[in-house]
Amino acid sequence: MVIASGPRVDVQRFHDEGYLLIEDVFDPIHDLDPVVAEYEAKLDRVATQWASDGTIASTYADMPFTQRFARVLNDAGNTGYRPFDICLGGPFRTDEPLEASMHAGPAVFDLIRHPRLLDVIERLIGGEILSNPIQHVRIKPPEAMLREDLTKRNTMMAAVAWHQDQGVALPEIDDTDILTVWFPVLDATVENGCLCVVPRSHKRGMLLHCPSKPDQSFDLRIPDEIRGAGGFPVPMKRGSILVMHRLTMHSSLSNKSDGVRWSFDLRYQPTGQPTGRPWFPSFVARSHQDPSSEVHDWHDWATLWEKTRLRLAEDTSGMKPRRWTGQEEPCA
Numbered sequence: 001m002v003i004a005s006g007p008r009v010d011v012q013r014f015h016d017e018g019y020l021l022i023e024d025v026f027d028p029i030h031d032l033d034p035v036v037a038e039y040e041a042k043l044d045r046v047a048t049q050w051a052s053d054g055t056i057a058s059t060y061a062d063m064p065f066t067q068r069f070a071r072v073l074n075d076a077g078n079t080g081y082r083p084f085d086i087c088l089g090g091p092f093r094t095d096e097p098l099e100a101s102m103h104a105g106p107a108v109f110d111l112i113r114h115p116r117l118l119d120v121i122e123r124l125i126g127g128e129i130l131s132n133p134i135q136h137v138r139i140k141p142p143e144a145m146l147r148e149d150l151t152k153r154n155t156m157m158a159a160v161a162w163h164q165d166q167g168v169a170l171p172e173i174d175d176t177d178i179l180t181v182w183f184p185v186l187d188a189t190v191e192n193g194c195l196c197v198v199p200r201s202h203k204r205g206m207l208l209h210c211p212s213k214p215d216q217s218f219d220l221r222i223p224d225e226i227r228g229a230g231g232f233p234v235p236m237k238r239g240s241i242l243v244m245h246r247l248t249m250h251s252s253l254s255n256k257s258d259g260v261r262w263s264f265d266l267r268y269q270p271t272g273q274p275t276g277r278p279w280f281p282s283f284v285a286r287s288h289q290d291p292s293s294e295v296h297d298w299h300d301w302a303t304l305w306e307k308t309r310l311r312l313a314e315d316t317s318g319m320k321p322r323r324w325t326g327q328e329e330p331c332a
């Protein structure tokens, strides 16, 4: 195995605690500001399209990003977040471009493949690294600016309940060495809804997850009586990353501030292991054994998602049911 250089990674601490906070992985101006600019442009395109087809009342073009995003989401309702996430969410339709179904752009792709980020991952799982398709951007306007039904139902816009990432993927992932990498685009604080973790919780094994509401299969939580006590918020400066074991219990707070809470949660694993979402596309982010297998161009990454979109619009029968039925004790 090639041992990478890069940020200092306390591998032992990661295995002991189940998470690792590493500062200064990204350069905020060079690496994160382009993502903000890419999303400002995306919001402008989406708002212009939706104002012209009547989905929203106005383009809200005179507003700053946070207020504009909140107004667009409020007008568009529960599916309004779809064009912004970096993963496909249903409904899958043949008559819709990728641009309207999710976001795939160069600044985001550069983050997913950032060499300093991959150096950290390499220290933890080795140098054959697959980018797992369970990935999201969460741009959460202040809760006070959003319609209540959005903050109650949508985990991209609202607080997220305690869970383990292994618990929200298919059982095929149970032996995959998958890592979650969470990082803020703007500083994450207790007030604006940073992440919370329970140290050493990965040593408890996988815990029961219940749907948070009877009709919900994505928004899962570990019931309080199983979760027990412990856990604390992890405020983070932009540029830092938090790496978590797949069994580390985590949640996030609500955004009580007057600014946006903006983060990415990405996942990486050794190439060749199951991803937990076999119907979505993964790609080789780094390979020392076969560098030619790496995907370097964001257009190629977008094409993988576009082909997936077209396939799912024709046929979703390959999408398997979730791990939990909601009928387990004590969910039912």
Ligand SMILES: O=C(O)CCC(=O)C(=O)O
Pocket (backbone or CB within 6 Å): 138, 158, 159, 160, 165, 180, 182, 195, 250, 251, 252, 253, 263, 265
């Ligand atoms: O960013 C958040 O609010 C929650 C993220 C999360 O739960 C995850 O990455 O699994």
